Amino acid sequence: MDQPRAILLLADGTFYEGKAAGKTGTATGEICFNTGMTGYQEVFTDPSYFGQLLVTTNAHIGNYGTMKADTESDSVKIAGLICKNFTVPFSRHIGEASIQDYLEGEELVGISDVDTRQIVRHIRTQGAMNGIISSEIFDLDELKKLLAKAPNMDGLELASKVTTDKAYTLGEENAKYRVAVLDLGTKKNILRNFVKRDCFVKVFPAKTSMDDIRAFNPDGLFLSNGPGDPGAMDYAVDTAKAMLEEEKPLFGICLGHQILARAVGIPTYKMHHGHRGINHPVKNLVTGKSEITSQNHGFGVSPEAIEKNLDVVEVTHRNLNDDTIEGIRIVGKPAFSVQYHPEASPGPHDAAYLFDQFVDLIAEKKG
Structure with a gap:
């Protein structure tokens, strides 16, 4: 699949260039990472992640597809997805849809082909902070303005x-x-x-x-x-x-x-x-x-x-x-x-x- 360009910008000015995943658009939230090697759809639909940009440390996301039975709520709850390899073809014979079709249907913006190991190390060192993903806006100054409007998780009732x-x-x-x-x-x-x-x-x-x-x-x-x-x-x-x-x-x-x-x-x-x-x-x-x-x-x-x-x-x-x-x-x-x-x-x-x-x-x- 030919994936268009996408950018991830963090509140401290660090930015990464990658490829678009899911819906074309822009998303903001607090960046965090999950180290699980399986269960990505359950994680995406966990309401506890509402308002957060999720970094998946497992190298492949999407390789076993998606199915309705794997959801933990009625919709995707993460604000955006950040992953290394966004694998659209899936191998599970009972899978119902590809990760791309699923995320497009849920209107979730994502970015792939970025160095997730480096991003995780950055979060572990600098701490949780807000970020913005965009596959439609590539001007960093404009992204910084949009990111400045995102609420901080500290003090946020969700x-x-x-x-x-x-x-x-x-x-x-x-x-x-x-x-x-x-x-x-x-x-x-x-x-x-x-x-x-x-x-x-x-x-x-x-x-x-x-x-x-x-x-x-x-x-x-x-x-x-x-x-x-x-x-x-x-x-x-x-x-x-x-x-x-x-x-x-x-x-x-x-x-x-x-x-x-x-x-x-x-x-x-x-x-x-x-x-x-x-x-x-x-x-x-x-x-x-x-x-x-x-x-x-x-x-x-x-x-x-x-x-x-x-x-x-x-x-x-x-x-x-x-x-x-x-x-x-x-x-x-x-x-x-x-x-x-x-x-x-x-x-x-x-x-x-x-x-x-x-x-x-x-x-x-x-x-």
């Missing part, structure tokens, strides 16, 4: 842009357990994990009141993953506080983990370049076992604040790469959360036990 418009249910209504999900940008596989554990799930918009959630009469409560700065989400923190007062089992994943921490007075912070990939080692401090995890986050909970509040929060998991907080339990409450993604998709299933732990907690509470 969950309300990816949440469901109205509540909906999954599973059998006569299932053994009822779980209320506060949708801050949930992935489909999280919901599937609840349903296959005999749960009837109701998914609520991000700004739903506790009164409306309580009307569902749930046995368990869940705070989902999602995009943006948890420090800009007081509405979700207030809901999490109300959930804690219910004294029902409460589980949080990723952004939900950060919201739960803030609900008990633990602040969050913007990480230098975040964790994104499917091979992050985490130690379970309760069992002493280690697990390989799927991760996607650019914010974390403050370890310094937790150390000062051990009577409120117990650390249950730590990242073995950088010792960051990966899991907490609220002292005196049936509430816990993890920073990573136990539902995987993509990724290993080492942490799937957390869904069992949540359901077991519900069963114990119900007696």
Whole structure:
């Protein structure tokens, strides 16, 4: 395929020339990278990536095509794609469309044939920053002007842009357990994990009141993953506080983990370049076992604040790469959360036990 020219410009003035991928156009967002070697379509459709330009470190993107079953939400959520080899012909016999057709249909702008290794090293050194991809504008001064208008992720509330418009249910209504999900940008596989554990799930918009959630009469409560700065989400923190007062089992994943921490007075912070990939080692401090995890986050909970509040929060998991907080339990409450993604998709299933732990907690509470 003859690919036209494209440019990637970063906020610090660094720029790269490559070839256009997907839709011809211009896209801005915070640049980040994912180290996964598979699961690109699941990553593209993960709502936690909303507003971000994604660098894929795997050398080939598109080689096994795309299919609807591999999506984690109703549409592509990344703001733009940056890759090395954009492979349009695909080999998977059950594939439904090429990567090019898929991205054009989703109106996603991308750039390929750039040195992704150099870009990743730059991000790791300089930290996350905004960038702009364009396959229609090649004047750097004009691109700089457009890039200057892009909002910074720090302080940006995005969950309300990816949440469901109205509540909906999954599973059998006569299932053994009822779980209320506060949708801050949930992935489909999280919901599937609840349903296959005999749960009837109701998914609520991000700004739903506790009164409306309580009307569902749930046995368990869940705070989902999602995009943006948890420090800009007081509405979700207030809901999490109300959930804690219910004294029902409460589980949080990723952004939900950060919201739960803030609900008990633990602040969050913007990480230098975040964790994104499917091979992050985490130690379970309760069992002493280690697990390989799927991760996607650019914010974390403050370890310094937790150390000062051990009577409120117990650390249950730590990242073995950088010792960051990966899991907490609220002292005196049936509430816990993890920073990573136990539902995987993509990724290993080492942490799937957390869904069992949540359901077991519900069963114990119900007696």
